[in-house]
Each structure stands twice: as C-alpha cells, then as structure tokens.
Amino acid sequence: MRPRIIASALVGASLAVSTMALAQPAPPPAPPPASPPPAQPDAPPSSDGSQPPPAAQPAPPPAPPPAPPPPTAPPPTAPPQTWGVAQPPPPATYPPPGPPAGPAPQGYAYGYGQFPPPGPPPPPLEPKEPGCCRFAVRFDPFDLLFRRLSFQAELAIWGPLAVEAEPSWIFGSSAENLDMSGGALQANFLVYFTGHALNGFYAKATVGFEAFSATLTDPELHKTATDDIASPIIGIAIGSSNVFGDEYGFNLAGGVGIGYATADKVTMRAGRYEVVFYDKTSAIQLLASLGLGFAF
Secondary structure, three states: HHHHHHHHHHHHHHHHEEEEEEHHHOOOOOOOOOOOOOOOOOOOOOOOOOOOOOOOOOOOOOOOOOOOOOOOOOOOOOOOOOOOOOOOOOOOOOOOOOOOOOOOOOOOOOOOOOOOOOEEEEOOOOOOOOOOOEEEEEHHHHHHHEEEEEEEEEEEEEEEOEEEEOOOOOOOOOOOOEEEEEEEEEEEEEEOOOOOOEEEEEEEEEEEEEEHHHHHEEOOOOOOEEEEEEEEEEEEEEEEEEEEEEOEEEEEEEEEEEEEEEEOOOOEOOOOOOEEOOOOOOOEEEEEEEEEEEEO
C-alpha cells in the first residue's frame, strides 16, 4: 500500500509542475545582433599594461517626419455674367504707403512717399549764354599807318549776327607832298561761323563812304592844287574776334579784306607832281583792321 501512495504523490507533483509551466508567459524574442562599431585607432596602453575600454558611440538621430504636401489653391472662378444689367466697377487698388522699391522715376527728384532732405532748396539753374557780352568798343592802331585814326563799335543783334560801325578821321597822307584832311564812315554786317557774336571767326560785308580835302604842293615851284575827294566804298572781309572774360573782358579782333571805290577817277596836278584818285589801281583798297578794346 505504501508504494501506491508514493506513486500517487509523484504523479500529482508532475501534474502540478506541468500546470505551472503552462501558466507562465513566453519569453520575449532576442534582439537582432548589433552591427560592430567602426574601428577605432589603437589607444595607448595604460601604465599597468591593460587596454582601456572602447568609447561608446552616440546613437544616430531619428529621421525627420515627411513634410506635408503644399495646399493647392482652388481654381479662380469667373463672376456670374448678368446680361443687360450694369456691373459695378472693380474696387480701386492703391499702392501701399512708403517709398517704392527702386530709384525714383525719370523727371522727378523724389518718388512716391519720399521727401527732400531738410534745409533750404537749391537755387534754380539759369541757362547761360555761350560766350560773353553783346557790345564792344575797340581802337584800331593798324590804321595809323595810313594816317587814319579809327574806332570800332560792334553790337550783337541775335545769335551769330552783329553790326559794326567804324568811324575814321583822316589827318594826312603817306604820299610825298600830299596832305589830306577829312573823315570816313563804314558800316559792317558780320556773320559768325561759331554761332555767337563777338566770339569766333566771322565774315563781314562793308558799305562805307569817305570824303576828304586833298592838297598837292610843289615846294620848288611854289604851286599848290586843292580838290575835294569823295567816294562810296564796298567790300568783304574775314577775321576773328575773341573776348577774354565771363561777363566782360578784353576784346581782340582783327581781319583782312578787299574794298572797291565806286567814284570816278580824279587827277590832281601841281607843278611837276601829279596824283590820281580812284583809277584802276587805287580804286581797289585794302580793308585791314586790328581792334583792341573792351567788351561787356
């Protein structure tokens, strides 16, 4: 009977162990083997000969989540058309306040919303005439060689046009035993090639008149002849004029040309001397001038 009791106890113990084994949960699965860390350079051994433990590697950062897709705007829809009914105008749009981007438009000193810097405004720019002066008075020392004292007065009319008056006093003659006394007056019309009077090269037309009293003397025979000589003179000349100054200054002008006396030939005799005026040779005259003066 005792062996049966022992056998029954063993069977019961076996059943209890099996029931407890079935009641326990299954162990979790083993993690996958980690990849070996990258090779590190050999660290120097410590003083006691043992190798230091390898340094721990940081874990890689987690991947960022994917960005959401951009929202799509719905397609614009046209307003409903109402035939036969007037539609209200669209609302007006205005630029935002503040200075616009970029430089100011051409023709304006400041753009929209911009203001000039503080301080007095700059003076307005006044157009400046090219060159200088409109009137000049000159003395002609070149005429002293022909026994004439001459002056010139020039007035700028407009742009390249000018007029000139040249009076002269005749006080003698360069011919032997001949004396002259009288005067002459010339009117000159000038056109400047540079576009402004009193400055630059010019061409001029001359219309003049001279009248003087001529006296021819033969000192050995003590004979004298006197006559009044007069003739219109026409001619052309070229030259240049320059003013050294901004509002006024020194004026230097000079030119050369040819004149022609239109009067008939006049012959004077006194003893053994004879003088002819306005023949084929003396009718052609040299119109030379050199003016020194002041312009303003």
